Amino acid sequence: MGNLRRALLSVTLVPAFALAQTPAPAPxxxxxxxxxxxxxxxxxxxxxxxxxxxxxxxxxxxxLLWVRLEGDAWASAAGSFKCTGKAGPFTCSAPKGHGRVDLPRALQSGCSLALLGWAMMSADQWRQIYGEGAARVRMLEIFAPFAENRVPPGEDIPPLDMTWFGEGDRLRTSPDALARWLADPAQEEVLRLYRRLFLSFIDETFKKNAWWYDAVEAPAPGGGTRAWVVGGNGLVTAVLRLPPGATAAQARARFMAILVGR
Known part of the structure; x- marks a missing residue:
């Protein structure tokens, strides 16, 4: 009987111990x-x-995709761009421009014109280093999952315009798809760089689980805009999308209320 009891205990206790290691479902x-x-x-x-x-x-x-592709190089170069609101045929989301911006300021203010300028310089370097075809492969390795069949055909680097920086509907995703992309270990450097660029020095250095977040307004199907927020605290990464008509400020407030509790 003693051996039987020990055998039964081993059967019942091991699953209980295993269950204890499984995180409880989050509300x-x-x-x-x-x-x-x-x-x-x-x-x-x-x-x-x-x-x-x-x-x-x-x-x-x-x-985020450009930071994945060139963020470290742009951050290391410590260059700047003077955004006057227009550069050739391209216009910025801020009609009067953002002034002179570095990479942190460009990302924080959503200055796509600055990123376009830096991307054009990067594309010239890719052509010299990799050749046109390999440079195209390098770019589309990051962008193809979001552009799908909206990539111009050819063997060269696609012509760079504002659609590669969020205008129109060339680049599409969902909160679920973007969260899965960010959860891939290949994106660790993106999250690290965003945390460094979006947090103050004090928060990044002394607050281990401080939240960073980026709130933007994107085109909405049928016209108008809808707001998104992406953010993280070193433990989790979250993507929130609000219905059409919401502003970036409203999305930021909802993100804080839902995830940060304030």
Whole structure:
């Protein structure tokens, strides 16, 4: 009997111990109609709530893709760009321009014109280093999942214009898809750089789990705009999308209320 009891205990206790190591399901956040939220963490993977699966134009969140491709090089160069609101045929989201911006300021203010200028210089370098065809492959390795069949055909680097920085609907994603992309270990440097650029020195240095976030307004299907927020605290990364008509400021407030609790 003693051996049988020990055998039964070993059968029942091992599963109980295993269950104790499994994180308890997190409560679903309270979302308003039309809101979509996806949260990625190493322990739980990606969890999506509300209207998080439908794709739509990603707007200035396209800057994440450029940071993935060239962010370290641009940050190391410590260059600047004078945004006057217009450069040749291209116009900025700020009609009067953003003034002189470096990479942190360009990302924080959503200055796509600055990123376009730097990307054009990078493209010239790619051609010299890799050749036209390999440079195209290098760029589309990052952008193809978001552009799909909206990539111009050819063997050269696609012509760079504002659609590669969030104008129109060339680049599309959903909160779920973007959270899964950010959760890939290949994007660790993107998250590290965004955390460094969007947090103050004090918060980055002394607040281990401080939240950084970037709120943007993207084109909405049928016209108008809709707001997105992407952010993280070193433990989780989250993507929130609000219904059409919401502003970036409203999205920022909702993100803080849902995820940060204030």
């Amino acid at each position: 679903a956040p309270a979302l308003a109609p039309g809101e979509g939220l996806s949260i990625a963490s190493p322990e739980r993977g990606v969890r999506s709530y509300g209207d998080a699966l439908a794709p739509g134009p990603m707007g200035p969140l396209a800057h």
